[in-house]
Amino acid sequence: MRISIDSDVCIGAGQCALTAPDVFTQDDDGFGMVVAGxxxxAGHPLAREAARACPVRAISVDGA
Structure with missing residues (x-):
């Protein structure tokens, strides 16, 4: 499975990091990014929930 954040769409609302802090964080400018390591x-239990919480749908979770 794969997870990605469209940086051209992300507005830095932070809902991803609030919903799944083990998966997402925010960079120095406040935009979402996947936690390194x-x-x-994408297999994290809250990854899809965080994608649904994104107000601009910048997060995609692909795979089964």
């Missing part, structure tokens, strides 16, 4: 971040 996660073996399978």
């Amino acid at each position: 996660q073996e399978d971040p």
Whole structure:
């Protein structure tokens, strides 16, 4: 499975980091990013919930 954040769409609302802090964080400018070192971040139980919480749908979780 794969997870990605469209940096052209992200507005830095932070809902991803609030919903799944083990998977997402925010960079120095406040935009969302996947936490480094996660073996399978898309497989995290809250990854899809965080994608749904994004107000601009900048996060995609692909795979089964």
